[in-house]
Amino acid sequence: MILFAVFVMLSLQGVWAGGFYLLDANQQVTTSGKGLLMYSGGTVCEDAFNDETADWICRMMGYASLDFWTNGRKYTWHDKYPIKLDDIQCSGSVVPYCEYDTSHNCYHIEDVWLSCKIKIQKGDLNSFYLLDNTEMFTQSGHGLLMYQEGTVSYDGFDDTTADWICRFMGYENAADWVNDRQFSFQDDLPIKLNNLVCSNTSYSDILPKCQSRIGTADDSHDEDIWIWCNSVVIAECPAGYKVKLKNKLCQECPPTTYSPTPNTNFTCLHCPEGSSSPAASPYCTCVGGSYLSADYSSCQACPTGTASKEGSTSSGQCVLCPEGMISIDDGKACSCNKGYGWLWTSAEEGTCSPCPVNSFKTLGTCRQCPVEATSLPLSEGCTCAVGLSWDGEIVWTVSQT
Structure with a gap:
């Protein structure tokens, strides 16, 4: 009688399975088992998709089985992703x-949305799992390969096959495997599978083409498979970076996105409305008249009668x-007397400063005159060259007189 120790699933399920993963409503890679089905940065079309296909993809991502799947628009943002795969069966x-x-x-509208059932342990006791040298179920990633309380003979087994078997059990991939006797209790077990092969073709990077046959009395336990599987390992990236899906190395967040702390996220957060960011930014910059909330999730308007500089990060600014x-210009500046403009001297201090020569006051600040215009100090307008007229802004037009 085989005894099995039950362990809670501690590693990340479903993050990486030959390129498949799930995104939640916030465009974050999720291990909940529910989300938009993605492959290598794109969506999956439902043409030819069915329950059996959905069940296998759930299992390839390390989940127990399919709960349900559907097509139809779930999220408003996924139009921005390309459609990568179609006619999966x-x-x-x-x-x-x-x-x-x-x-x-x-x-x-045909993109696949999946709901997969979570495993409480790696390996399905009705499918593939691992035993340690005490004949106990193990989640260490290495052990005797089992299928339905029987062993797996090595005939035909190869590295590609080992990778996929590890993936079916919820691991990242195979580190190594051998086919010699390891444990004395193997002789008491039936040999369940032989000639287990997942073909090493172009499909093997995305979806496997596998075959097997039932074990026979001619099979030998000396050929049982003992395997080492790698757990999912994700780089921790610094603020302003995300984990790159393809190789799990760090990649800078693109402009208008951010990542505030060292993280293991596959996606960067989008800047809140009224803010922007350069590439590799740990936070976003709010426009003047507002400040970035403590959790970086929104730009808050400054109170009436106050103003803030662009990039303010607290209400104290x-x-x-x-x-x-x-306060004028939506809180970007304070009003000043004629010929004076608002000048920020620091993030938390400002003053009314005289507009210098060849500048003019517009709204609350002093701005430079156009190239072919001049002004005296304390001006609210510029004097244009002959043949040109001032339009009240920083551009000029041909005079009609």
């Missing part, structure tokens, strides 16, 4: 045999306008 009782197409005539002055 997987069948097979022990291991899958899959086919797919990278060309498509789909629309995003909302400066009270001088006596007799008001």
Whole structure:
């Protein structure tokens, strides 16, 4: 009688399975088992998709089985992703045999949304799992390869096959495998599978084409498979970076996104409305008149009668306008007397400063005159060259007189 120790699943399920993963409503890679099905940065079209295919993809991502799947728009943002795969079909009782197409005539309304059942342990005792040298179920990633309380003979087994078997059990891939006797209790077990092979073709990077046969009395336990599987390992990236899906190295967040702390995220957060960021930014910059909230998730307007500089990060940087002055330009500056403009001297201090020569006051600040215009100090306008007229801004037009 085989005894099994039950362990809670501690590693990340479903993050990486030959390129498949799930995104939640916030475009974050999720291990909940529910989300938009993605492959290598793109979506999957439902043409030819069915329950058996969905079940195998769930299992390839390290989940126990399919809960349900559907097509139809779930998220408003996934139009921005390309459609990567179409006509996926997987069948097979022990291991899958899959086919797919990278060309498509789909629309995003046909994208697949999956709900997979979570495992409480790696390896399904009705499918593949590992035993340690005490005949106990193990999640260490190495042990005697088992299928339905029987062993697996090595005939036909290879590195590609080992990779996929590790993936079916919820691991990242195979580190190594051998086919010699390891444990004395193996003789008391039946040999369940032989000639287990997942073909080393172009499909093997995305979906396997596998086959097997039931073990026979001619098979020998000296050929039982003992395997080492790698757990999912994800780099921790610094603020302003994300984990790159393809190789799990760090990649800078693109402009208008951010990542605030050292993280293991596969996606960067989008800047809140009213803010922006350069590449590799740990936070976003709010426009003047507002400040970045403590959790970086929104730009908060400064109170009436105060102004803030672009890039303010706390309410304390909302400066009270001088006596007799008001906040103008949506809180970006304080009003000043004629010929004076608001000048930020630091993140938390500002003053009304005289507009210098060849500048002019517009709204609350002093701005440079156009190239072919001049002004005296304390001006609210510029004097244009002969033949040109001032339009009140920093551009000039041909005079009609």
